[in-house]
Amino acid sequence: MGNISRYLPRDFIEKVKSSTDFVSLVSEYTNLKKAGKGYVGLCPFHHEKTPSFNINPELGLYHCFGCGKGGDIFKFVAEKENLTYYEAVIYLARKNGIPIPTLSPKESSEIELLYQIYEFSAAFFRRQLVSDVGREARNYIIERGIRKDTIDMFQLGYAPQEGNSLFKSAVKEGFPKDLLLSSGLFKEKNGQVVDLFWDRLMFPIFSATGRVLAFGGRVISPNDTRPKYLNSPETKIFHKSETLYGLNFAKQYIRETGRALLVEGYMDALSLYEAGFKNVVASSGTALTPSQARQLRRYTENIIIVYDGDRAGFTASIRAIKILLEANFLVKLVRLPPESDPDSFVRKDGKEAFLALLNSAPDWFDYLVSILKKKYSLVEPANSILWVNKLAPFFSSIKDPIMLGAYASALGSHIHIQPDEIIQRIKSARDTRVEIQNTKSEIDPSKKRELRIFYSIFCGTECVAPSEIEKYKEFFLHYPGILERVLEEIKEGRNLTLDQLYQFFVDEPDAQSVFSQFSFSSLPPPPLSEQLRELREFVIMDNIKKKRDSLRVASAKGDEGEQIRIMEEINKLYRMLISETQINTA
Ligand SMILES: [Zn+2]
Numbered sequence: 001m002g003n004i005s006r007y008l009p010r011d012f013i014e015k016v017k018s019s020t021d022f023v024s025l026v027s028e029y030t031n032l033k034k035a036g037k038g039y040v041g042l043c044p045f046h047h048e049k050t051p052s053f054n055i056n057p058e059l060g061l062y063h064c065f066g067c068g069k070g071g072d073i074f075k076f077v078a079e080k081e082n083l084t085y086y087e088a089v090i091y092l093a094r095k096n097g098i099p100i101p102t103l104s105p106k107e108s109s110e111i112e113l114l115y116q117i118y119e120f121s122a123a124f125f126r127r128q129l130v131s132d133v134g135r136e137a138r139n140y141i142i143e144r145g146i147r148k149d150t151i152d153m154f155q156l157g158y159a160p161q162e163g164n165s166l167f168k169s170a171v172k173e174g175f176p177k178d179l180l181l182s183s184g185l186f187k188e189k190n191g192q193v194v195d196l197f198w199d200r201l202m203f204p205i206f207s208a209t210g211r212v213l214a215f216g217g218r219v220i221s222p223n224d225t226r227p228k229y230l231n232s233p234e235t236k237i238f239h240k241s242e243t244l245y246g247l248n249f250a251k252q253y254i255r256e257t258g259r260a261l262l263v264e265g266y267m268d269a270l271s272l273y274e275a276g277f278k279n280v281v282a283s284s285g286t287a288l289t290p291s292q293a294r295q296l297r298r299y300t301e302n303i304i305i306v307y308d309g310d311r312a313g314f315t316a317s318i319r320a321i322k323i324l325l326e327a328n329f330l331v332k333l334v335r336l337p338p339e340s341d342p343d344s345f346v347r348k349d350g351k352e353a354f355l356a357l358l359n360s361a362p363d364w365f366d367y368l369v370s371i372l373k374k375k376y377s378l379v380e381p382a383n384s385i386l387w388v389n390k391l392a393p394f395f396s397s398i399k400d401p402i403m404l405g406a407y408a409s410a411l412g413s414h415i416h417i418q419p420d421e422i423i424q425r426i427k428s429a430r431d432t433r434v435e436i437q438n439t440k441s442e443i444d445p446s447k448k449r450e451l452r453i454f455y456s457i458f459c460g461t462e463c464v465a466p467s468e469i470e471k472y473k474e475f476f477l478h479y480p481g482i483l484e485r486v487l488e489e490i491k492e493g494r495n496l497t498l499d500q501l502y503q504f505f506v507d508e509p510d511a512q513s514v515f516s517q518f519s520f521s522s523l524p525p526p527p528l529s530e531q532l533r534e535l536r537e538f539v540i541m542d543n544i545k546k547k548r549d550s551l552r553v554a555s556a557k558g559d560e561g562e563q564i565r566i567m568e569e570i571n572k573l574y575r576m577l578i579s580e581t582q583i584n585t586a
Pocket of ligand 1: 043044045046053064066067069545555
């Protein structure tokens, strides 16, 4: 049932939203006071003394100016009740006595067919892997040292060079053409249908119950200049932020061993599974999301993060700690040598060495303390406050007060401050502006620009001409797919509301927080035309900055040809920048 219930019709979602009394719902978690058009109260997501949690019942949105959390009513329930977004809709429907829609025969057969298309494609890719065209891919797999039984288990395959062989074969099989086009596995190019994946090693992505939902495809040749990984898009059956790679295989072993291993990539999951560490899942294709964490929490409370040894792996693991603490996990962490990932480590150093790492994995707190010790010596008394400030965001992710107390005393024993004082300090740290800036600055400024444009389109203060936005399409680097869908809606004359904005960004919790922040701001967003121009300028300037960096590298190398080439590119970018300015002042 799991996946099918995820497909909920839009009018049902809207009905649930409009029949939920947001104020009384939130009042179950915190006391609210009327303030202007909305209500304020102490934030139910972080400890605070003065209320910074705002709700706007008219729009059905909340935002906390203390911790930056915000979103619509479904996100609120999802976070408070540890549910996925879709489960939150069902939860509120039940609460309000709204009947859950059963899928119409047409819809359910459509979804079933979608599953069948993915199953058919997985089988197609597997056949290619063992056929003549799959030779190079087979060699690659052998080089990586993956065993036959693992290939079979994870159903690896190969998408051939030829651009539409999957499509031809699926049409021959009798799948309806329009459904194939909506499956996400094909694209229309110059009036022809082509396969999304070609010349790639294919990893099917399974649901927790083992059905194929999507694919990840990896390039094989080191000379291939295309992106290393490509994932199939979101569909009615695939929500990337709620899917953990390998969970279908791992869940039984997670229960048996009482712990889960969290890695970054498909290959890491595969190799660890092969080496006998079968309780492994990967957050492939995305950074770990709160939804993924909540899913995993159903199987165990113990988790060990095993990310890549490089800088990016370190940053991602720090982010993952917070998300996992919020989902009530007991978090440990393995740090691999800088050049290693779990795949290469277990192959080079062996199972025993990896097991030793797992068994001696430090708790997240001890790990962070070991870093702080190196960076901020306690010989300097002032550094103890720095320690508290650095650890504050992690401490405030802990929901259980007893656990929080335990960590506060552990920290207290290091810095010789009473645990109560530490907890006080953390609570007030969350109230200060410094913390707010920290949470906000995690969102990339160019991303935020795009989000503000989406917000402006949906908040209904301006009439939007899609042709005007289309001119700037190439500058939407973060959400090109969503922009495409939004433009389609406008062209079809659909009425856009803030409610729908949240539906478009259902899998982007960061974006939702940004939107709620905008909607509680007293300043209206600048005119859309101005924002579009600024986005363009920002992207071009950023490009120029990057080119300048490579110019510096080229000049250090003494590569004159390269220097001239880059300088020409920079000039071209400047001309591009100026040409627009002239148009606008003319
Ligand atoms: Zn808050």
